[in-house]
Amino acid sequence: MKGITLPAIFVSIFLPAMGVQAQFPGDGTKSRQENANRPTLEGFAEVPWEATYAQVREKFLSLATNPDSGEKVEIVNEDKERSLLIRRNGIFYVYRFYSTPKLVLDSRPKQKQPQTNPPPANEEEDHSDPGKLFSVGISFRYLPGKDVQGKLENKYGKPKKExxxxxxxxxxVLWELTNEKEVPPKGGFVVQWKEAFKKQPFTRRVDYFSSKLKFQIEKEYKEFFSAEEIKTLRDLIP
Incomplete structure (x- = not known):
């Protein structure tokens, strides 16, 4: 199945963090002082939400092989249509992708299409849409939680919830950076994770998520648990 499956999404968010450079890199967006209004999160740095796995992979391959880029970029690990682990200038980033599970697609009503030759078996078994970027996680060595939170507040203002x-x-700590006038809401949100280290709150991971794809994932997560029954009924009752 292409794209990350629903139960695995929430497991993948808690990937083990890796020790890297001391400075928290942020997401490449401008600070609040450089923005007249509270920003919305339209993606991570220069990569927009819903960019396909192939597009993001090609971008980093180009950076990695371009001697004039001025950056050190390496694709450390890749799980096709699901995730890319990138080391960029010494910092680790995991790009996570999502596509609707085949089981959910099969449970939905089929639109009548002109009859065509059936696809090869391997394509028929795996016909989900390409994985779309829905989340990026940054991992770095332990930094004081208040320092990381201060940098995030400088960019995004006070968090919505802690x-x-x-x-x-x-x-x-959660920042919600969305345009709530749109349904599903446009933008995204940021989660800073704090954990005890030397009896003090420290941070070594920050995650960024697409609000639109979060909305889609939650909807399809509910479908996922009834998909098998729905598919069986459709097979029994034409």
Whole structure:
């Protein structure tokens, strides 16, 4: 199946963080002082949400092989149509992609199409749309949580929500950077993860998500659990 499957999405978000350079790189967007209004998150750095796996991969291959780019870029690991792990100037980024699971597609009503020759078996078994970028995660060495949060607040303003664990040290901080006038909302959100290190809140990972694809994933997640039953009924009742 192309694209990341629904149950695996939420597991992949918690990929182990990797130690890298000391400076938190951010997402390449301008700070609040450089923006007249609160920004919306239209993608990560120069890559827009819903860019395909092939487009993002080609972009980093071009950077990696261009002697004039002035950047050190390496594709460390790739899972076709699902994820790309990139080392860029010493920082690790995981680009995550999503496409509707085949099981969900098969459970939906079929539109009548002119009869054509059936595709080869390998294509018929795996006919989902190409994976689309829905999330980017940055991993770096432990940094004081308040310092990372300060840099994010400088870009995005005060967070919408913050949760803490029982020890009041670990938890997560959420910035919602969307245009709520649109349905599904346009933009995205940022999650800073905090964890206890030397009895203090430290951060070593920040994740960025597309609001539109989050909306789609949540909708299709509900479909996923009833898809097999729906498909069976459609097979039984023409």
């Amino acid at each position: 949760t803490l664990d029982e020890k009041k040290i670990g938890g997560a």
